[in-house]
Each structure stands twice: as C-alpha cells, then as structure tokens.
Amino acid sequence: MAPDTTAAAATAGLPQERRLVTAVPGPRSAALHERRRGAVSDGVASTLPVYVADAAGGVIVDIDGNSLIDLGSGIAVASVGNAAPRVVDAVQEAITHFTHTCFMVTPYEGYVAVAEKLNEVTPGSHAKKTALFNSGSEAVENAVKIARLATGRTAVVVFDHAYHGRTNLTMALTAKAMPYKAGFGPFAGEIYRMPMSYPFRDGLDGKEAAARAISQIQTQIGAGNVAAVLIEPIQGEGGFVVPADGFLPALSEWCTANGVVFIADEIQTGFCRTGDWFACDHEGVVPDLITTAKGIAGGMPLAAVTGRAELMDAVHAGGLGGTYGGNPIACAAALAAIETMEAEDLVGAARGIEAIARPRLEALAAETGRIGEVRGRGAMIAVEFVARGTTDPDAAAAGAVARACHAAGVVVLTCGSYGNVIRLLPPLVIGDALLSEGLDVLADAVRGL
Template sequence: MTDTIATQAPARSVVTEIPGPKSQELLARKAEAVANAIPANLPVFIESAHGATFTDVDGNTFLDLGCGIGVTTIGHTDDAVVAAVREQVGKLTHSLVGQTPYEPYVRAAELLAELTPGDFKKKSFFVNSGAEAVENGVKVARKYTGRGGVAVLEHGYHGRTNLTAAMNFKIAPYGNGQGPLASSVFHAPNSYPFRDGLSGPDAAKRTQWYLEKHVGVEELACLVVEPIQGEGGFIVPADGYLPAMQEWCTKNGIVMIADEVQSGVCRTGTNFASEQLGWTPDIVLSAKGIAGGMPLAGVTGRAEIIDAMHSGGVGGTFGGNPVSCAAAVAVLEQVTSRDLNGKAKHIEEVITGHLRKLQESYPIIADIRGRGAMIAVELQTEAGTPVSAGPIAEAAGKLGVMVLTAGADGNILRFLPSLVITDEQLDDAFDVIGEVFREVASA
C-alpha cells in the first residue's frame, strides 16, 4: 500500500545513552520544580516532533508508538493543523463562546454531527479534556433523565477528576488517598472475551442482571462505556454486546454514553470505534485525537438529550477555545480527504502480522487484540500468571521505540502509532520489539 499521508519519515537514531546528558540535566531540574506526581516514564525530554517520530534534546530520534497516549493520531505537527493554528492565533486567541461566539466552534460541531454514528439530529458542545467530557456527559444524562446513578464497566478508565476517578476500575493510582470520591457510581461486569469466553449476548445479560439486581434501573441516568477499553488493555467486547446493552438502556430510559476519548477520530479504522461494533450511542465523547495535540474535547449526542440542559449549565472559560477548534476543523476535514480510516486498517494488518510472528516464538504473548492503530498484546505464562510489560517497554525505549503499557495487572503492551507512520518505520519498530522479547526470553 502506498503511503499517501506521510510527507517525511525520519529514521530512528539513538546517539547517546538513554537518557542522554542534556535530558539528565533537565530531569534534575524537573525533580526540583515539578510535582513528584508527574512521572517521566521514558526519561527523555522532547525538543521537536513530526509525523511518527520525536527527537529529544540530545539528538536521539524515537519511533513514537504512543502518540501522547493516542493524541497525535494525525501525526506530530501535521501541516494542516499547524497552518490552521497559526492563522487562528493571528486572528483570535480567546473569547468565551457563551458571550461572543466564533465560527470555528460551530464548524467543529457540524463536523462531529457528520462523523459520529447515527443519522438523527445531533448537537455538540466543547470542553478542555477527556475527563471533563465524561463529567459533562454525565451531567447532561442526569438532567435529561432526572436520575442520579452512573453505571460503568469493569476495566474501564474515564479520568482523574473526582467523579471520573470514582468511575475508574483501578482506584490506584488514579484516586487512592484522594477520597471521598463521588457517590452513585456503580461498577458492573464487562465483556472480556479472552478471560470470560462469553458471547456478546450472554455477557450483556450478565451486565444487565448485575445492574438490575445491585442498583435498579430506575436509579440509573446513564451507562458510560468505552467501546474499546483503553487503560484497561484495549479490550474489545464480544460481537453483539454493545447493541444488546443499548437496546436494554433504551428500554429502561437510560442514556448510553460512548467514551471514545481514546478510540475515536479514526483511531480504529472507522470514524468512531462504536460504528464497527454495531453500536449507535446516545452520546459520544471525543478528545485526544480530535485536535492534533491542541487541548479540546467534545460532547456530541441526540439533540433532545443535549438540549435538555439549561442555558449556562455546561461550558467554561476555555472550553472550545478558538485555536483548539480551528485545529479540530483541520483534523476532522482530513478524515475523508486523506482516507485516515483506510490507513488505520492498513496499520492493523502490519502490526498484527508482526505480532503473530512474535507469538510463534514467545508464548507469553497470550492474546493479540484491538482494531486499527489501537492494538495490544496481553502477556502471561502458560499457567495464566500475568507477565509485566514494564521491562519490555523500558528496554524498547532505550533502543529508540516508545511503547505504552496498560491493564489492571500491568501486563498489556499497547501500540498507538499515528496514522502517518510508514511501513518501514513499523518494520523497524517491531524489529526492536522482537530484539527486546529475545532478551526477556533469555533472561
């Protein structure tokens, strides 16, 4: 397949130890001035980035299979995004949209109405982050239904605010020691085919039974679901699970919300992951890849649900900043024109091909899953004991390949490359990952 997106394809190059001397100096400054709670998992300082690579202050160039946790889906410093930001900065950097609105906000909302699942009337509003989008999606659902309960699924991740920390499956490290956390949040079993072996309909019946018996449907305002779970380890539910849950929610007057903060905006090979899983949500939450690295998140849903909120009930000083909205327009207008979904599907083929070959030699790769440019492996022994993915990610980083970990047991390696990555860059990255697996296997 000819790559029609990437304009540059810098090669991986490690010229110093990792971290290099300049990064070490900056790490010392960071320790003195920055909160200890902010880590440096790959302990290098980025100086510049473009496409699928970034270069640190010591001149090392890394292949980026993390994308700032799925943010630079369209690539670092995408030309159209940079041009849109530059133009907008020269015209208007800020205006509270609820006081004096501006066109980029409206255009971004129009594009989300076109790109999100469902052919019904939709409306949107914008906030600053994925967690804020989740909070506001819940607020709208509560206002629309007149109910207070929030249902979420095991292994889900939704943010670090008080409400979203309560919604997370893992309290540590995202909320421990920070309570009391928000109440009226109920955790139900999810569909996890690798571990539970249930069909979609059977897994849905289990979730529904739990919520009916442990909560009561009359208490629930919404069910918030990641169609493909991110921090949980790229868990893809069994076929039929999400449509069955939506049918149950609709029947019981519950708003079903798709948290597509990580899986949205062409990441999985469709505009939003819920599409390919047969699901048309009532509300779709977007962030991360929506604005090419600028801070922005969207809440998009059925017009009658979104408009249930009274004037002034949502919004904020910086929500839908004009510069971020201009960046979002530049990203969303390229969805079709540059066939971003086709590129994601091709990346899936390349990555899973490499991983299947590795799996033949390294049985600790117990499961390969995900969609598009959102692929993960679950590592465990033949006896089922989780194998930590941390040492593999650390070793790959020292060789110039940025990869991420995930999962409740820390045994998931996840790959979130930008859609501009070339086959040659992927081949090089997985040569490195293969080398790391050989070292782990011989250790």
C-alpha cells in the same frame, strides 16, 4: 533500514528514521530532568524522560539529537502526526486574529463549525448537538450531568477495567486504584461497577456477558434508577480490552428499552484510531451521547460531548460550558485535523497498520509463549503478557519489554488493570518501514525475556 519519505514527513522536514546518538535518555535530557525535579510536582510522572525538541510523522527527536520511533502518539492524541501541515497552517492563521474571547461571552464561528462537523461524523443520522470542553475528563463529567438531568435519575453504570479520567467524578467512574484513585477519596456516589466482557479472561460470548451485566444492573440498582450506562467501546488504560461481538449492541438495546442514556466514551478510540471513524461503528451501535477528545485536534486541547439534540437541549442555559472550552485556536486545529483524516483516508491507514502489526504480533505470541493474547483493532493494538503456559498476568515481563524498547529508541506504553499489557498507538501517518522497524525492536525485546 532506509528512512520513510511519506508526504506528511517530508512536509514536516524531519527524517523518518530511528537514530540513536546517545544513551536514552541522553545527557541533556538527564540535565533537564534534574531541573524538572526541582520545579515540577513529583505527582506528575513521565513514561520516558527524554525531552522533546521536534516531532513529526512517526518520530520524536529529543534535545540530545536522538530520533525515536513513536508508537504512542501522546496516548492517541497525535493521530494525524505531530506538526501535521494542515493543523500547523490552521493554527498559525487563527492565532493572528485572536487567541480567546470565551464562547460564553462573545462567540465565534470556529466553535459552531466544529460542532457541525462532530454532529455530522459521529454515529447515527438523528438530530444532534454538541458542547465543547478542554479534556476527556471534562467531557465525561458533562455527559453524566446531561444524562442525570435529562432522565431525572442518578445512578451511573460503569465497568471493570474502565478508565474515564482523574477528576473526582471520573476517578469514581475509573476502576483502577493505583495510580489514579489511591488516597484521593472520598469519591462521588451513585456509581455502580459491572463486569466487562473480557473474552480472554471470562470465556463468554457477547450476549452471555451482556446478560450477566444486565442481570446485575436490574438486581442491584433497578432499571428505573439508572441514568446512564457509560462504556469505552474498546477499553484504553484498562488493557485495550475488546468486548465480544454482541456485547455493546445488547447493552445499547437494553438502555433504549429502559429509558437509560447509553454513553460511549470514545476519547481514545475515536477519530479513525480503530479503523472506523468511531469504534461504535464496528457493530453499528449508535450511542445517545458520545465523548471525544485526544485525536480530535492534532494535539491542541479540545474535547466534546455530542448527542441526541433532545438530551443536549435538556440542560438549562448556562448549565454547560467553561472559560476555555472550545478555544478558537483548538477549534481551528480540530477542523484541520478532521480534514486531514478525510483527505488522507486515515481510516484506511489505521486498517493498514493493523494488517502489518497483527500478523507479526500473533506470530511472536506463538513463537515465545509469553503473550496470552494479541487484541485491538486498527492502530489500537495490544499484547497481554502472561507467565509461560498459563494465563497469569506478568507485569514484570511487560515492564521489561517496555524498558528494552525505550533503550533502543522506540516509544511504547504499558497499561492494563494488572500492568501486563503493552499498547501500540502509532500515528496514523506513520510509514510502513518505520512501523516495521518499531515492531522489529519490540519483537527482539520479547525474545529477550
């Protein structure tokens, strides 16, 4: 298939094509992997041990010269593409001035400008304020801190299949034991897990699923004890579970009626990924606090909590922060990444990706009988593998398909509480031809089961 020649790819200078010159991984990657084994903790795993030399647009080029189609975006981080021109230019300019001063010691404009932009683009027209951090886990931890302090309550409600991070508190908030929680306890207390709306598996509509969860909250905790309800509007690591329409609005309304802080974890779903600026926009849900990271800064480490000004200001001076939070280089990258999203209509691009991918995946499901459901929105699409003729999870099938894709030069990711889901998170700047070729490879892998 002819290579793509999108503007982003042409500027970055990498041909947008799948090209295999060795096995995957190749000999140079294998040699470097041996070095890694002697130097890097075995606790740090990699999905596909090819070692990257260059990446741009929708491709990753490894040190053996293989060019792989990227349908993972570093887990939704490189949404504007790797080496996005505006991001590169902004980082190069910023780094000539200073690399760090610590905003808590001597502040700078970039931090303020990012906060202003997040206050503008996140859901809701109310007065908002923002605090910046380094990672999604930090953002979630600080959102919980803010909610507890502002309400004077301690209980935090989370959901089945949730993933919120790897720190002690966010492990407690996360549902899946292996590999995230196993052996790392004891965990933080006052965390309560409720049933998620999972239409493929529970058969409930949104209002029914919300009523079930709310009933359990009121019975098991008591509304007056709940500081926050924390939820991913579309679950990420848990399997791209999309709640039934009406579920999120009902939870949000219950929170408002009971003085509970509604926190939307949009770390994976945010910044155009789902075909809206934020996944909450789909049903007009306005969270009290929203956590963001991943796609915010074109690959630079940055995260944020944005929320109602009165909540954000409830914290005493010095109660929020961190040495590297809102690093000036990351702030420059974030402003450039958001500018790219606006200028290149990456909301529209995400919807275009869904328009190509969803019909093909649904046809593949009907053809093979191995896919129980195709779900997701925008450029956040997943397929859940089941044993033929049942809804029983089939993790072995998902693993086999992922391995086949990797060997053929296409990066895909598995996920799900049962390990039976393949998730697609392509860069929003990927060309149509490259995306279609990646889907061809995936389809061949599923047919080969």
